[in-house]
Amino acid sequence: MEPPYIAIDSTYKVLENEAVTSEVIDSYIQMTSMNMLDVEKRIEHVLELITYRMDYWERLIDGADSLLWIKSKGHGWAMYKQNVGCGYIRLYRLQPSPKMDHRRDSPWTRGNWITLNSERELFNLIDSQEASYVFNAWKEHKLKVLEQPTKFAEGRLANTSVEQVIVASKGDGCAICGDKATHRAATTMGDDSAVMIEISLCKSHEYDVNEHSCVLAFFGTLFFLNLEIPDLIMLDHIPDKLIEPIFSIISSNLGATFTPPQKGNNGWESRFVMDDGWYWLLRLNNLKSYAYMLFDDSNKQLHRIDSAPDHPDIPFGPDHQHINPTKKNHKIEPSFTYGIPLFDFPLLHKSKRMHQNSL
Secondary structure (H helix, E strand, O other): OOOOOEEOHHHHOOOOHHHOOHHHHHHHHHHOHHHHOOOOOOOOOEEEEEEOOHHHHHHHHHHOOEEEEEOOOOEEEEEEOOEOOEOOEEEEEEOOEOOEOOOOOOOOOOOOEEEEOOHHHHHHHHOOHHHHHHHHHHHHHHHHHOHHHHHHHHHHHHHOOEEEEEEEOEOOEOOOOOOEOOEEEEEEEOOOOEEEEEEEEOHHHOOHHHHOOOHHHHHHHHOOOOOOOOHHHHOOOOOHHHHHHHHHHHHHHHOEEEOOOEEEOOEEEEEEEEOOOOEEEEEEEEOOEEEEEEEOOOOOEEEEEEOOOOOOOOOOOOOEEEEOOOOOOOEEEEOOOOOOHHHHHHHHHHHHHHHHHOO
16 A cells, blocks of 8 residues: 655745745745645544655655655655644755655665664654644644634635635744734635635735735735736636626526626626525625525526625624524525635525525
8 A cells, every 4th residue: 555645846836946945845844734634544634745846855855854865665765844833844855756665775865864674663753642643732722723714714615615724824824924813815716626825824825815916826925935826716706708708608508598697886796596586686786796596487586796895793693594584593605615606606505595494
């Protein structure tokens, strides 16, 4: 059985080669390490990471805390120790390609290598009570720190097309300084299977993201990345020329026909009528001003999802949902939606099923 190695190269492929230093590589692994709790490992507190690039490998050798040569295996590990920001020991090594490995007769001439006879000797060195204690204390602290970001991520996973979430955080939360986080910035890439990046920020750094063209560009600066962002991702609205094709996609996904989109003072509106006579009324102004309203075949409104900032007591707002909004004291919950129907389909489908099942 192959060891559960984690390949790292694809993470940095958008960068200029000279920008990928050992600090950039390991900083990203540290900041996103809480996302790896459920990744298969041979030792709970050790990440075994693989690069297929010699230039990355040489930089990792130069930045490592220790270099460990495994004589029986004919390969070496660049070890990065546990620290306040990351409770994992990070072990990096070179593999020539995803399908091929090879043995060397001796360590690289670069760096000062410590020779160990076997992997068992390596595991005895790193699988200590002290290292396990540090990891568990770090994990317990981070789970408390990330309780709210985790709830937000779980909501997005449950109600939208997001299939993966990357949470950037260090120390007590803030991805920049490690102080207590009180705010977050988030961005999402993809469509049918989207990836959300969520960045925890303290009060002092909550406005730093506004100095960049978009959240993704800000995320890049955390790792010294110079990302080229397409113009469309910088918009806070759906361009008018895309309304018709987007509404066609919505219609297909809902199994509905839609009325010609009309643009009014509150943005674009259209009615999406399904075969059973139920329909969604969609209003899209910009990504911070939208509403989805579900009506049954008797024109009774059963569900509304919107972004109006009129319920500050609801967590993860302003986006929220009203369940049976025509009833007095009806239920209001976080919706975790985007205002981008291509991301929000799962909640639209789930809401309709819920109301039909309650009949």
